[in-house]
Amino acid sequence: MQEALLKIARRYPQLLLPIRAGMRQTEEYKNAVLGGEIPDTQPHFRCCEAFRAETADTPAGRAEILYFGDRQDFLQAYQALAYRCEPTPIPDSVGAVTIGGLINWEKIHTHRDEYLGAGGGDWDAEFARFTAEKKNYRDSVILLSGGYYSNVPPEAVGLSAEEWKEKSYLIRKFHELTHFTCRGLYPEDIDALRDEVIADSIGLMAAFGRCDRHLARLFLGVEDGVFREGGRLSHYAAAEELGDAVRRVNALIDEYAARIERAREEGQDIFALLLRIFP
Numbered sequence: 076m077q078e079a080l081l082k083i084a085r086r087y088p089q090l091l092l093p094i095r096a097g098m099r100q101t102e103e104y105k106n107a108v109l110g111g112e113i114p115d116t117q118p119h120f121r122c123c124e125a126f127r128a129e130t131a132d133t134p135a136g137r138a139e140i141l142y143f144g145d146r147q148d149f150l151q152a153y154q155a156l157a158y159r160c161e162p163t164p165i166p167d168s169v170g171a172v173t174i175g176g177l178i179n180w181e182k183i184h185t186h187r188d189e190y191l192g193a194g195g196g197d198w199d200a201e202f203a204r205f206t207a208e209k210k211n212y213r214d215s216v217i218l219l220s221g222g223y224y225s226n227v228p229p230e231a232v233g234l235s236a237e238e239w240k241e242k243s244y245l246i247r248k249f250h251e252l253t254h255f256t257c258r259g260l261y262p263e264d265i266d267a268l269r270d271e272v273i274a275d276s277i278g279l280m281a282a283f284g285r286c287d288r289h290l291a292r293l294f295l296g297v298e299d300g301v302f303r304e305g306g307r308l309s310h311y312a313a314a315e316e317l318g319d320a321v322r323r324v325n326a327l328i329d330e331y332a333a334r335i336e337r338a339r340e341e342g343q344d345i346f347a348l349l350l351r352i353f354p
Contacts, residue, residue, distance in 0.1 A: 135259025144221035
C-alpha cells in the first residue's frame with residue numbers, strides 16, 4: 076500500500092495529512108491542496124495490503140477508483156478528500172462515495188514538464204491557460220470501502236463473510252459507476268431516491284446477475300414494508316417523510332426490477348443495460 080498510496084498522493088497530496096479539527100486552515104493543508112506540495116510525513120493509513128487503485132471505462136468517460144479494504148482507511152481518505160482533512164462523522168451505512176472537483180497535481184506537473192521540455196519559457200502564463208479549463212486538471216474520484224454493503228451483515232444475505240465482502244465490493248463499485256455515468260450524461264436529471272434504486276439495482280446485477288428485490292429493499296433499510304432505524308433511506312428523506320419514502324421506494328424497486336428483466340440480454344454489458352433502463 077505504501078508505494079501505491081504515495082503514487083496517488085502525487086495527485087492528491089492531502090491524502091498524506093492527518094485528520095484533525097482546524098486542519099483545513101493550516102498552511103500545510105493549503106500548500107498541499109493549492110500548491111501541490113507533498114507533505115513530508117508518513118501516510119496515516121493502517122492496512123498496507125488492502126489498498127488498490129484502478130480505472131473503469133464508462134459511457135461518461137474514465138472513472139478513477141480508490142479502494143480501501145480497511146474501514147478506518149476509507150474514512151481517512153473520505154475526510155481528507157471530501158471534508159478537507161476535518162474529522163466529519165461518516166455514517167456506518169456509507170461505504171462508497173464519488174468526490175468531484177479534486178485538483179490533480181500530477182496532471183499539472185506532467186504538463187509543466189512537457190511544456191518546459193518543449194522549450195516553453197513562461198510557465199506562469201501557461202499555467203493560467205492550462206488551468207482555465209477544469210477538465211485539464213480536476214478529477215472525479217470514486218472511493219470504495221471493504222465492509223459489508225449498506226452495513227448489512229452476511230447472515231441477512233445468506234452468504235459467508237468472505238463471499239459477502241466480495242459481492243459488496245462489486246455492488247459498491249457499480250453503484251458508484253452508475254452515478255458517475257448518469258451524472259455525466261444526464262447532469263440535469265437528478266432524483267435522489269430513484270437514482271439510489273437504479274444504482275443499487277445495477278450493483279446487484281453486476282454482483283449476482285439479477286436484481287433481488289428483497290436485497291434492494293434491505294439495502295435502503297426497508298424490511299417488511301417499514302423503515303429500519305439506521306437504514307440508508309434516512310439519508311434521502313426527513314424523519315417525517317419516511318413513510319412516503321418507503322412507499323415510493325417499494326414502487327421504484329418493483330418498477331426497475333421489472334425494467335431490468337425486460338431489458339437484460341445474455342452477455343450484455345452492464346452499462347448498456349443501464350442506458351436501456353435510465354431514467
